[in-house]
Amino acid sequence: MxxxxxxxxxxxxxxxxxxxxxxxxxxxxxSNMNPWGSPSCVEKILTDTWQELVHYPDPAVRKLRQTISEFYHVPIECILVGNGAAELIDLTIRAIDPKVTALARPCFSEYEEAISKINRKIFDIYLNEEHQFELQESDIQYAANHCDLFFLGHPNNPTGRLISQSVLQLLLNTNQIVVLDEAFMDFVPEENQVSLMNQAYVNKNLFVIRSMTKFFAIPGIRLGFMIAHPEWIERVKSLQVQWSVNAMAQSIGTSVLQDYxxxxxxxxxxxxxxxxxxxxxxxxxxxxxxxxxxxxxxxxxxxxxxxxxxxxxxxxxxxxxxxxxxxxxxxxxxxxxxxxxxxxxxxxxxxxxxxx
Ligand SMILES: Cc1ncc(COP(=O)(O)O)c(C=O)c1O
Structure with a gap:
């Protein structure tokens, strides 16, 4: 088996x-979970607030979006919370509806899954072992002529590598749409310098997807968010099922971000x-x-x-x-x-x- x-x-x-x-x-x-397990507030929230399950969750996820906004210094209207990064990967692909998406192989399988579901094409960039699987400028220059979307892990899974600043710059200059899956970015010591979150809300061609499940070891509750221009956030949200982020996930997300x-x-x-x-x-x-x-x-x-x-x-x-x-x-x-x-x-x- x-x-x-x-x-x-x-x-x-x-x-x-x-x-x-x-x-x-x-x-x-x-699986790449934080081995310390989840923060202690998770148990407390589950035992203290289970009575709230008689209500629907906040459909606008206000408190958690506010917390994310303060924690990462991004405007609240540029944040959409999802049922794991997995949901946001799927919704983003559907919202952009690209003709051809460039993927850097090897990469997380859900990118291809999402693209296949809407019957769109993939352009494969093969990362080279000799370059220690680091994305190269030449890869981008070549692929840019063959795709209208780049969907990339930053850092990439399973290679664990960030995209260099020069390649990122080149990507942003291609005029193609770029989606960065930063699901593992919170583990990166230089996170604040290398994440593109603070560019995603001003640049209409850039999306950043984040997961909260790995760093906080809460994959079972499902929680992620994305940062993009408010017009894109509206568009992606319009495809999302109402109440897709449950009440426990919203409360837990708000608390773990305060556990410094x-x-x-x-x-x-x-x-x-x-x-x-x-x-x-x-x-x-x-x-x-x-x-x-x-x-x-x-x-x-x-x-x-x-x-x-x-x-x-x-x-x-x-x-x-x-x-x-x-x-x-x-x-x-x-x-x-x-x-x-x-x-x-x-x-x-x-x-x-x-x-x-
Ligand atoms: C690169 C990458 N992105 C996204 C996800 C999905 O994360 P989530 O649990 O937030 O849906 C995973 C899960 O393994 C992953 O490896």
């Missing part, structure tokens, strides 16, 4: 069915742990690509195959993402989340035993 049977990592139900452990017995490196100690703790942990984990993995003969965020794309040594590796690790209760399932990668590639030190140590000791 393929662990990614529904297209993504983190499917503990399939893992439990396949390997006979309880869900909680796995250490999950296959949690935010600090996460950012500090990642800087140190990424360095340590990269070093340990490299010592085992794995090629670790540079990452700007909380997961690592790794290349296995010769003769190792990611499907076999995934199987052997899962038998030991450790889940990884088979990155060969991303168009543009092959069976030498694996993606792993960066977790807490003790779990990362366990990972190192398990993978050491299964590598050929």
């Amino acid at each position: 393929m662990l990614e049977r529904y297209g993504h990592g983190g499917d503990l139900i399939t893992a439990a069915e396949t390997y006979g452990y309880a869900k909680a017995q796995f250490i999950d490196f296959s 100690p949690f935010i600090e703790k996460t950012k500090n942990w990642l800087i140190q742990e990424r360095l340590w984990f990269t070093h340990q993995l490299s010592n085992l003969g794995l090629k670790v690509y540079p990452s700007d965020t909380n997961y690592l794309l790794i290349q296995l040594p010769p003769f190792n195959d990611v499907k076999q590796l995934q199987e052997k690790l899962a038998q030991r209760g450790v889940l990884v993402r088979d990155a060969s399932l991303f168009k543009g990668l092959n069976s030498a590639f694996c993606r792993i989340a960066i977790r807490l030190r003790e779990q990362n140590e366990r990972f190192i000791s398990e993978i050491r035993q299964v590598l050929i």
Whole structure:
């Protein structure tokens, strides 16, 4: 049974069915969640406010939009909250209705899903391993003649790489529409300098999509938002189902953004742990690509195959993402989340035993 049977990592139900452990017995490196878990306010909100479920949620998501506006210094009319970044990816594609969308392979599969649903075409840009999977200026110059939309991860998944400032500048000069999926941007230490959120509300050709589910470890509640020019926000919102962001998600989103100690703790942990984990993995003969965020794309040594590796690790209760399932990668590639030190140590000791 393929662990990614529904297209993504983190499917503990399939893992439990396949390997006979309880869900909680796995250490999950296959989905890129904050390993500190969710902030403590999440439990409190769920227990204290469940009575409010007798009411509909605020259809305009006013309080959370206000909080996002203050936190990120963006005007409230430029913010749309969604049922996860996943919903906003889908709605944005439908709102723009591009003829041809350029995707940088390998990338998150939901971009292609959304485009296929409206029967539109894709122009593939293949990121080059020799450039450590970093998007190049020449890629943009070439693709700009073949597409009317660029849909890019910033940082990209599964490569973990940001787009360089010069490539971003070039992108914005193409006059094509650019959508940046910044789902993992909150993990990036230089977030404030590199996010394009504060340009998206003035530039009609730029959209920025953010997720709140990874950094705050709340994927089960579904929460994301986007920043764009108010005219685009109106257009995207007109396609959204009424009340798509539930009341608990709205309250939780408002509270977690005020938990500064949690935010600090996460950012500090990642800087140190990424360095340590990269070093340990490299010592085992794995090629670790540079990452700007909380997961690592790794290349296995010769003769190792990611499907076999995934199987052997899962038998030991450790889940990884088979990155060969991303168009543009092959069976030498694996993606792993960066977790807490003790779990990362366990990972190192398990993978050491299964590598050929
Ligand atoms: C690059 C990327 N964008 C968006 C999403 C969707 O995030 P959300 O949980 O907010 O829908 C994911 C989830 O894995 C992702 O990897």
